[in-house]
Amino acid sequence: MITPSSRSSAIALETLTRWAPIIAARSSWLTRLVRVGTSSVEGTAPGLDPEAGDEVREHHLAIARRSADRLGRLIDQLFELSVLDASEARLESEPFPVAELVQDVVQKFEEQARAQGVTLSASSGESQPVALADIGQVERALSNLIENALRHTPAGGEVRVSARRDGAAVRIEVRDTGDGIDPADHERVFERFYRVEGGRSGDGTGLGLAIVRRVVELHGGAVHVASERGQGALFSFTLPSAPTR
Structure with a gap:
């Protein structure tokens, strides 16, 4: 059964994977971020198997939710830093x-x-x-x-x-x-x-x-x-x- 939690985790992984080539091209530290972030979500996949028991599935869904939230913060902050690092960055003082x-x-x-x-x-x-x-x-x-x-x-x-x-x-x-x-x-x-x-x-x-x-x-x-x-x-x-x- 596909739940909102498992769907959000899948979306987070898909989003990060889609952006990976673009992000990785920016700098090496972003490459490391993508690798760590993707692994954290992918690691919950076995527990999301429909054959897994309810308790196991809920445990892995909780991990997936935390991973998805952290990925969201990572993505927000890395793009914020990219904007701040850009030569055209402007302050509205x-x-x-x-x-x-x-x-x-x-x-x-x-x-x-x-x-x-x-x-x-x-x-x-x-x-x-x-x-x-x-x-x-x-x-x-x-x-x-x-x-x-x-x-x-x-x-x-x-x-x-x-x-x-x-x-x-x-x-x-x-x-x-x-x-x-x-x-x-x-x-x-x-x-x-x-x-x-x-x-x-x-x-x-x-x-x-x-x-x-x-x-x-x-x-x-x-x-x-x-x-x-x-x-x-x-x-x-x-x-x-x-x-x-």
Whole structure:
């Protein structure tokens, strides 16, 4: 019997297979992505056999659903990076109050944080900084950092997001009380597909922090991490400040 779940898994596999030659032509890291992603879905095929028992089939369908979801995120992020990497990539920069963006993005993750037993908060001090940047891209970068912090912060922990003026720039910070990162991995954690020992890789795809760095680079800013193993992490990035009138 073909179920919606098995159909969605088949569609995900068919989509990735169809795009594979195009994706692989872009770069070697995309080739590796296609290979890993395709294998993860194909590996569930035996359990989808009509002859398999209900319990076995449900187990493999659950795996297929997770694989299909992950493939969807992979595809979305790899094409997002392709767009950001393109020579014709353009930013739609405009002045905006950073505190408002921080509050909006934090609100999106409040339910997830509560479910995990993590305290999520936002602050902007008294400076009320205004950035000159592409608000959509900045929102994506900040979302990736908050997702990363929540993923690595256990129940009872805390994630704090803040924004402030920093000289001629605006600095946004995401601080967590999670598992931390060894100083030797600080630079490499922003590389595509790099995985820190112990699992801290930016997101389930290994692309989240790479997207953050690329967005910040396009704005002429800098991204930084300060952390010690077992002592949480502080991720921050800078954006150009809007000219004062």
